[in-house]
Amino acid sequence: KNEVEQSPQNLTAQEGEFITINCSYSVGISALHWLQQHPGGGIVSLFMLSSGKKKHGRLIATINIQEKHSSLHITASHPRDSAVYICAVMREAGNQFYFGTGTSLTVIP
């Protein structure tokens, strides 16, 4: 069983829709990251969370430490949001990242 599970694996949305990507983890963590990877490979770190909620533009990330769950929301989705979104957790012990398998998002105009 993976330490980090993401859902859904694939997601297709119409432009303007509200999107939610979920991440569940099974280990104690010191932080959780949401990453965005565009075709071609480049990765951008979107958020780093250890509690609560963060917002950046149309992106919102939340984390519930007790439930070991995080969500990434995209409001008013746009075709340029099409990418793979990856959840990564930094374990409390071990000092290394564990990654989810990613959610491939396609936003259709």
Next chain:
Amino acid sequence: KAGVTQTPRYLIKTRGQQVTLSCSPISGHRSVSWYQQTPGQGLQFLFEYFSETQRNKGNFPGRFSGRQFSNSRSEMNVSTLELGDSALYLCASSLAPTLRKETQYFGPGTRLLVL
């Protein structure tokens, strides 16, 4: 500020050869982490260096090694290449070790193909 740079961007090698990949972090960043990404396994952590010391290592065989220089530039080496080493190798830099919850900045990656 210039971003994280990785060289080379693409590389083709044959089984049994060795390869060295280079990563130059953002100016002022002292922590460099390396990751392997394959279609089957996804992203996996290789190792992290801070101030020329390896702080952490993932579950990879000893054929995978790395080092960091005094200017924070890092190299990773893979010896006796296997077909399964074909992957995108990413490095990421941060101001301080990732344990301190620093944001990581990723390079564009080196795509390695082993024939």
